[in-house]
Amino acid sequence: LARSYRPAQAARATGRRAAASRAVIGIALAAPSIAILVGLVAYPVVDAIRLSFNDVDMLTDSERFVGLANYAAAFHDPGFWPILANTAIWSAGSLVGQFALGLLAAIIIDQRLPGVAFVRSILLLPYVVPVIALALFWRWMLDGTYGIISHLLQHLGLLAANQSPLALPSGAMASVIVANVWRSFPFVMIVYWAALQDIPQEQYEAAKVDGAHALQQFWYVTLPNLRNATVTLIVLRVVWTVTYFDLIWLVTHGGPGGATKHWPIWIYEEAMGSLRFGYAAALAVLMGAFLMAAAIVYVRGTQYKDAR
Amino acid sequence: MLEFDEGNGARFPRRLPPLNRLAACVALAAGLLGSAPAARAEELELSVWSNLTTAAQADVIQRQVNACLKEMPGVSAKFETVPFGSMYTRLITSMKKGDVPNVMNTLEGAVAYLQAKGAVVPVDDVIDQLGRGDFLASYLAAVSKSGKVWGLPDWALHQEVWYRKDLFQAAGLAVPKSWDELLAAANKLNKKPDQYGFAVPMDRALVAPQTYFQIFYSAGGTIFDPKTGEYAFGDKRAEAVAAMKFMLALYKEASPPASIEWSWSGYREAFVKGQVAMTNEWGAVVGIAQEQNPKMLDQMGVFAFPGPSADKPAPAALNGGYYYLVGKSTDAKVAASKKLLLCMYKPERVAERAISRPIFAVPATHSAFESAAYQSNDIVKRFKPEIDYIFNNVMSHWYRYGMEAGLNPLAGQIEATTFIGDAMQNAALGKITAEQAVDQIDQQLRFQISLLGG
Numbered sequence: 001l002a003r004s005y006r007p008a009q010a011a012r013a014t015g016r017r018a019a020a021s022r023a024v025i026g027i028a029l030a031a032p033s034i035a036i037l038v039g040l041v042a043y044p045v046v047d048a049i050r051l052s053f054n055d056v057d058m059l060t061d062s063e064r065f066v067g068l069a070n071y072a073a074a075f076h077d078p079g080f081w082p083i084l085a086n087t088a089i090w091s092a093g094s095l096v097g098q099f100a101l102g103l104l105a106a107i108i109i110d111q112r113l114p115g116v117a118f119v120r121s122i123l124l125l126p127y128v129v130p131v132i133a134l135a136l137f138w139r140w141m142l143d144g145t146y147g148i149i150s151h152l153l154q155h156l157g158l159l160a161a162n163q164s165p166l167a168l169p170s171g172a173m174a175s176v177i178v179a180n181v182w183r184s185f186p187f188v189m190i191v192y193w194a195a196l197q198d199i200p201q202e203q204y205e206a207a208k209v210d211g212a213h214a215l216q217q218f219w220y221v222t223l224p225n226l227r228n229a230t231v232t233l234i235v236l237r238v239v240w241t242v243t244y245f246d247l248i249w250l251v252t253h254g255g256p257g258g259a260t261k262h263w264p265i266w267i268y269e270e271a272m273g274s275l276r277f278g279y280a281a282a283l284a285v286l287m288g289a290f291l292m293a294a295a296i297v298y299v300r301g302t303q304y305k306d307a308r
Numbered sequence: 309m310l311e312f313d314e315g316n317g318a319r320f321p322r323r324l325p326p327l328n329r330l331a332a333c334v335a336l337a338a339g340l341l342g343s344a345p346a347a348r349a350e351e352l353e354l355s356v357w358s359n360l361t362t363a364a365q366a367d368v369i370q371r372q373v374n375a376c377l378k379e380m381p382g383v384s385a386k387f388e389t390v391p392f393g394s395m396y397t398r399l400i401t402s403m404k405k406g407d408v409p410n411v412m413n414t415l416e417g418a419v420a421y422l423q424a425k426g427a428v429v430p431v432d433d434v435i436d437q438l439g440r441g442d443f444l445a446s447y448l449a450a451v452s453k454s455g456k457v458w459g460l461p462d463w464a465l466h467q468e469v470w471y472r473k474d475l476f477q478a479a480g481l482a483v484p485k486s487w488d489e490l491l492a493a494a495n496k497l498n499k500k501p502d503q504y505g506f507a508v509p510m511d512r513a514l515v516a517p518q519t520y521f522q523i524f525y526s527a528g529g530t531i532f533d534p535k536t537g538e539y540a541f542g543d544k545r546a547e548a549v550a551a552m553k554f555m556l557a558l559y560k561e562a563s564p565p566a567s568i569e570w571s572w573s574g575y576r577e578a579f580v581k582g583q584v585a586m587t588n589e590w591g592a593v594v595g596i597a598q599e600q601n602p603k604m605l606d607q608m609g610v611f612a613f614p615g616p617s618a619d620k621p622a623p624a625a626l627n628g629g630y631y632y633l634v635g636k637s638t639d640a641k642v643a644a645s646k647k648l649l650l651c652m653y654k655p656e657r658v659a660e661r662a663i664s665r666p667i668f669a670v671p672a673t674h675s676a677f678e679s680a681a682y683q684s685n686d687i688v689k690r691f692k693p694e695i696d697y698i699f700n701n702v703m704s705h706w707y708r709y710g711m712e713a714g715l716n717p718l719a720g721q722i723e724a725t726t727f728i729g730d731a732m733q734n735a736a737l738g739k740i741t742a743e744q745a746v747d748q749i750d751q752q753l754r755f756q757i758s759l760l761g762g
Contacts, residue, residue: 057761144566145583161501162583164566169737172569254726255512256569257734272397273725274759 045288051281063278070282079258079266087242087262089173090180094241097181099233102188103226109189110196127186135250138179142166166252169259176248176260183247184240188233195229196222231302235295242291263287352644354385357398358413360630361389368664369413376651383644385411396421396724403427408635410645416708417720419451419459419633424717424760428633430456434646438653439675446704447629447672453715459631460649461672463662466627466702467522470579470593471586472497473609483611485618487526487554490586494562497585505562507578507587508555509570510736512729517722518626520732521709522588524551526613526622530712531753537713539757542750550616552735552742559736568736580604588613591667591698594687610694612702627706629672656681667691670699717760718753727752 052070054063074080109120126134141149144164153159165171203221212220245264248254254261254269261269263283271280356373360366370387377383388409390398395418402408408427412418422428435443435457447461469490475497476482484490494505510516529547533540541548559567564583567575572592578584580597582604587593597604615622632652634645651657658676662669666687671677677699682688688695710718722728728749735745 144564145578150566160565162504162564162566164569167566167568252569253511253513255729255733256510257512257737257739258730269726274721274756275396275400275724276759 048281048284051278052285054278056277066278070279071286073279074282074286079261082258083261083263083266086173086258086260090177090248090260090262091238091241093173093177094180094184094244095234095237097177098185098188098237098241099230101181101185103192105185105189106192106196107222109193123189124186126183129183131183131246132250134179134183135247138175138251139166142175167256169256172252172256172260176251179251180241180244180247184237188237191229191233192226195226199225231299235298238294239291242287352383352640354383354410354641354645354648355407355635356385356387356411356413356648357390357409358387359390359392359395359415359418360413361391362665365661365664365669368661372652372657372660373648376648379651380644380647383648385648396720408637410635410637410641411648412633412635413462413630414633415465415628415630415723416450416459416711416715417717417723419631420453420711420715420717421720422633422635423453423458423715427636428458429636429642430458431460431632431634431646431649432457434460434634434649434653437650438673442673442675444672444674444703446627446706447631449714450629450708450711451631451715458715459633460653462630462632462658463669464627464629464672464703465590465668466670466698466706467518467588467590467625468610468612468698468702469586470589470591471609471611472582472607474607475585476609484614485621486614487616489618490614491554491558491561494558494586498562503582504564504578504584505586506558507567507570507575507584508559508563509572509575509587510559510568510729510732511571511574512569512726512733513571514723515571516726516729516732517709519588520551520555520728521626521707522613523555524548525624525626525707526615527551527554528615528623530624530707531710531718532713532716534707534712539754540712541753545746545750548746548749549743552732552746554616555732556735556742568733591670592665594667594691595665598687605690608691608694610697612697623705625702625706626709627703628708630669655679663688667695670695670703672703718757721756721760725752725756727756 051063053065053067055066055069056063105123109116109123129137141147142164144150144159144162144167147164150159150164153165154161154163159165159171165175199222203225204217207217207221243264245268248260248262249265249268252260254265264287267280267283267287270276270283356369358366358369360369366389373385373387377385392415395414399408399418399421403425408422412422419428435448438460440448443461444464447464448457451457451459451461471483476493479493479496481493481496484493490506497503497505509519524547527547527550529541529544529551531541532538564570564578567578570578575584575587576589576593576596577600579587579589579593580601582601593608594605597608613622613625632649634642634649636642637645653673655673655675656679658671658673659679659682662671662676663682663685666685671682676682683692708719709722710716731740731745731748731752734740735742740748
């Protein structure tokens with residue numbers, strides 16, 4: 001018995017040592033990522049939440065606890081509703097455009113046609129162009145005197161002579177939405193393209209046998225198969241679009257008259273303009289909380305629907 | 309523990325176990341790091357920042373810093389251009405680190421901000437050594453507070469009206485002496501849509517306040533009372549509303565509609581390419597005309613922005629300047645910084661910095677302005693009447709917004725925020741009246757002052 005026990009005990013001990021060793025290696029390998037996440041994500045988030053309950057005076061470097069005063073001030077700010085409306089218009093317009101154009105482009109590049117690989121590369125270009133170049137490019141095309149788009153709109157009688165869409169509140173918002181759609185649709189396109197390639201051809205063949213025409217095949221076969229990709233895309237694109245600052249700031253600076261000032265520009269102006277870091281932190285926390293709540297509700301809602 | 313081989317210095321003995329090798333590495337690195345301060349003990353490194361990102365200007369400053377450092381053994385400098393757009397962010401982070409630049413070349417707004425933070429030292433001693441009377445008094449006044457001067461004036465940002473001499477002559481127009489004459493001249497020069505009389509740019513960041521305050525100052529308004537330092541914008545509501553109404557009239561009658569969102573490049577290129585006949589400007593149009601339309605150079609003239617009535621010239625313009633300030637640091641670094649500036653303020657060096665962007669930059673010292681180095685520059689010679697006019701008439705009476713009574717960090721807040729631009733643009737779009745726009749500006753100015761503890 002003793003002889004048979006010893007090898008089993010030794011084997012278990014060896015197994016424990018191996019498991020412990022694997023755990024140590026695992027922790028060691030994960031440690032750099034954890035350290036980076038804690039340092040660059042967790043700490044700033046926690047500090048932003050802390051700051052949002054303080055009045056920070058950058059001139060004297062002093063902080064004063066003010067409780068929920070910054071949050072109350074945000075809701076009572078005369079800019080709250082106009083900025084919220086701008087954020088909603090910017091986000092909804094951008095998302096609808098990105099998804100419509102992205103899906104259309106994905107269907108096109110999914111076809112087995114000559115030259116489609118080249119088209120695919122061209123369609124990806126907007127996503128890889130640096131945003132500063134893209135902003136200058138759009139500003140140039142929308143210039144009231146020399147811009148090709150403004151010139152066309154003036155020629156069609158939709159704009160006054162030497163007028164630019166960027167100088168009109170509705171025109172400026174429409175312009176930045178179009179620029180954002182152009183910038184961001186390739187991401188949607190690539191995700192949808194990958195999902196399209198996973199759809200079994202048998203489903204289309206069965207639909208054809210049942211007499212479904214192209215539109216019905218799209219509606220009853222393609223769209224249901226894109227559901228999972230769409231759920232993921234919506235969460236990602238909503239978060240990225242609502243928080244997208246660079247493009248809109250570089251094209252309009254939030255103007256004219258605040259017509260394109262959305263939530264991230266508000267945060268930026270309070271922090272870097274008025275140096276109200278506590279107030280800006282409260283605005284950032286509100287935006288983060290709203291996005292997190294929206295994502296949770298949306299994903300839970302989708303899961304509930306799936307379960308039913 | 310370490311073995312040595314000839315020519316290659318230290319190497320690890322093959323027998324050393326891995327952990328010991330690691331320990332030896334750490335020890336070696338620590339030894340090397342530990343010895344570094346000793347080797348550099350006598351070296352003093354100054355950080356030198358400039359907001360001037362234009363290569364022609366930044367290169368001259370860097371070259372001069374390097375030349376002066378050759379006369380200062382044991383002192384080196386790390387030169388960095390910091391764009392205006394990110395300057396306040398950089399200053400905040402540098403102050404948090406306790407690492408304010410030793411020497412900084414910047415606008416009054418940053419001087420005021422750093423002075424309010426107690427991050428700079430007065431430079432009166434440097435000014436006295438160079439000769440206080442050599443500096444234009446208006447530029448010293450702009451950076452004075454508590455009886456001390458906090459920045460060395462380098463060159464002037466000057467704002468006046470640049471106009472097309474050929475178009476004025478063809479239309480039989482004289483230089484306008486009042487707002488009404490200016491508006492009438494602008495209307496007479498209108499040939500829409502090919503040519504507009506006067507550009508009124510209103511980009512909400514930076515440009516809008518420059519446009520509005522030029523007119524507001526010409527009407528005799530100020531944000532603070534220059535004598536008492538008390539907030540005065542509310543008391544000057546009549547002037548503020550009149551200035552806003554005049555600006556809106558000029559925009560609606562004589563400016564391209566898209567100028568509501570024009571920044572500097574928009575109105576400058578419009579002037580240089582002949583789309584507008586007049587524009588309120590800092591003189592950068594000369595450099596742009598050289599690059600884009602040299603024929604225009606012969607047609608360009610200047611006059612000071614007029615006041616509301618012809619019997620009284622505008623009491624002040626919106627100007628500004630570039631200054632060198634000295635950051636608070638160790639005594640040795642402050643002394644080295646001041647020595648560096650004394651070297652950089654030789655008249656020919658001040659002149660060289662100004663002609664790195666001629667006309668746009670006009671020296672803020674008499675000696676540099678009169679020096680052969682400045683006066684012999686081709687562009688300066690070509691625009692001598694205009695430059696003399698600017699030096700004698702525009703650079704003597706001016707304010708920077710919020711600094712009418714001396715240094716005030718409100719100037720930085722105005723530069724970093726957009727509330728003035730929003731009010732102007734909304735008034736120009738017809739969403740609010742001129743009175744409402746002025747009231748919004750008044751309310752926001754008071755709010756910003758309260759944030760600054762005023």
